[in-house]
Amino acid sequence: MNGSAPLSLEEAQARLLALVTPLSIERVDIEGALGRFLAEPLHARRTQPSANLSAMDGYAVTAGDMRGPWRIAGESAAGHPYVGPLSQGEAVRISTGAMLPPDAAAVIIQEDLTREGANLILSGEPPAPAHKHIRHCGMDFAQGVEVLPAGLHIAPAQMALAIAAGHTHLPVHRTPRLTVIDSGDELASDPERCAPHQVPASNGAMLTAMARSLGVDARRIGPVPDTIKAITSAFEASADADLIVTSGGASVGDHDLIRPALESWGAGIDFWRVAIKPGKPILVATRDVAGRRQIVLGLPGNPVSSYVTAYHFLLPVLRAMQGAARPLPMRLTARLAMPLHPSGRRREFLRGWWDGENVTVSPLQDSGALSSLAASNVLVDRSALAGPAQAGEEVRIYLLQNGGIA
Numbered sequence: 001m002n003g004s005a006p007l008s009l010e011e012a013q014a015r016l017l018a019l020v021t022p023l024s025i026e027r028v029d030i031e032g033a034l035g036r037f038l039a040e041p042l043h044a045r046r047t048q049p050s051a052n053l054s055a056m057d058g059y060a061v062t063a064g065d066m067r068g069p070w071r072i073a074g075e076s077a078a079g080h081p082y083v084g085p086l087s088q089g090e091a092v093r094i095s096t097g098a099m100l101p102p103d104a105a106a107v108i109i110q111e112d113l114t115r116e117g118a119n120l121i122l123s124g125e126p127p128a129p130a131h132k133h134i135r136h137c138g139m140d141f142a143q144g145v146e147v148l149p150a151g152l153h154i155a156p157a158q159m160a161l162a163i164a165a166g167h168t169h170l171p172v173h174r175t176p177r178l179t180v181i182d183s184g185d186e187l188a189s190d191p192e193r194c195a196p197h198q199v200p201a202s203n204g205a206m207l208t209a210m211a212r213s214l215g216v217d218a219r220r221i222g223p224v225p226d227t228i229k230a231i232t233s234a235f236e237a238s239a240d241a242d243l244i245v246t247s248g249g250a251s252v253g254d255h256d257l258i259r260p261a262l263e264s265w266g267a268g269i270d271f272w273r274v275a276i277k278p279g280k281p282i283l284v285a286t287r288d289v290a291g292r293r294q295i296v297l298g299l300p301g302n303p304v305s306s307y308v309t310a311y312h313f314l315l316p317v318l319r320a321m322q323g324a325a326r327p328l329p330m331r332l333t334a335r336l337a338m339p340l341h342p343s344g345r346r347r348e349f350l351r352g353w354w355d356g357e358n359v360t361v362s363p364l365q366d367s368g369a370l371s372s373l374a375a376s377n378v379l380v381d382r383s384a385l386a387g388p389a390q391a392g393e394e395v396r397i398y399l400l401q402n403g404g405i406a
């Protein structure tokens, strides 16, 4: 394993996602489905709008009767339709969202009309085409059509559509159970009591928080000392987890014990090392027991390496377990606000700030520097062995917000 070459990011992501089977399907209350992924295509239970409606405030008139004058026959307000017949020479006062009387064929907006007692005179222009201000029955969707595909992320707009389509519950995949293990003798669980040879165990909380943003049921173990026995015990205590994430101990030092602990626990290592900076020593392992698969992600301990690998691997695998059709973050294009030095032998993800147009790369790119990560909203994607880049050149970026998915 030590001798094999690091995988590319895309190869490694594909190998990890190929290990995933989406979790079982359950039906949950629609608000509880927010942030999750639709497990089956959703069909409309009703037609929207379910009648012809006015899109403007004005007056409804019959076909071929666009010049007036008209006599005002009644009113159709939202929720209170006009039920009587409507003849040529008559108009019905109508508000936005109100049902069009069955005999009406046009709505003239009130700005184009003048009211004189019970009569109405055209003072502006009639609508062209005549049906311009009418929202026709089924304009949004018809009963029975697919309104949302399986695998879609359920955000507020998708939730609203599902409600409008007549649903109170949605099919989603069960949320993954995740265990996050901090490992390292130098880790202090209390940041207020941290000796100079120690470091606060910030990765566990950070990784748990990233996972919880996907609604995942995450729990933490540790900090766990650097012994194979202690790490193996932490794996054994994670028997119910679908996914186990470790941070630290993934590299090549004498105290980097995640790989031997995985082997002693009976897990098989699928791959170790990806040609990215930060994040090279990431590993992926699996343990299949009684027809159930547990996936282990061993993330590097450096805080920014942990974050970047969680962004590219942990969040995608959690989305895939929840049935996401597009589990990977999306890449956008931006312009550099400043020149960049040539890059090294690994593809690099540089912390930066994107103002919506230009991106400024942080001068501090050490993989231990949380300060520049916390001041960033994007990762700039630099290919391996890229030459110098000039200000104004296009670069690819990943948005950190919302894990980089829309």
Ligand SMILES: Nc1nc2c(c(=O)[nH]1)N[C@H]1C(S)=C(S)[C@@H](COP(=O)(O)OP(=O)(O)OC[C@H]3O[C@@H](n4cnc5c(N)ncnc54)[C@H](O)[C@@H]3O)O[C@H]1N2
Pocket (backbone or CB within 6 Å): 182, 183, 184, 186, 187, 199, 200, 201, 202, 203, 204, 247, 248, 249, 250, 251, 252, 253, 256, 278, 279, 280, 281, 299, 300, 301, 302, 303, 305, 367, 368
């Ligand atoms: N000779 C080599 N040394 C290293 C290599 C290499 O290829 N050859 N790779 C380097 C790279 S790249 C990385 S990334 C690191 C990752 O190493 P580990 O995953 O073994 O991480 P640790 O050594 O345990 O810790 C690194 C660093 O991060 C701090 N840390 C660890 N856990 C936490 C935590 N839960 N919260 C906050 N900070 C944490 C730890 O104290 C260390 O400072 O290896 C390089 N070495």
Ligand code: MOO
Pocket (backbone or CB within 6 Å): 276, 277, 278, 279, 280, 281, 300, 302, 304, 305, 367
């Ligand atoms: O991959 Mo390490 O994450 O360069 O610091």
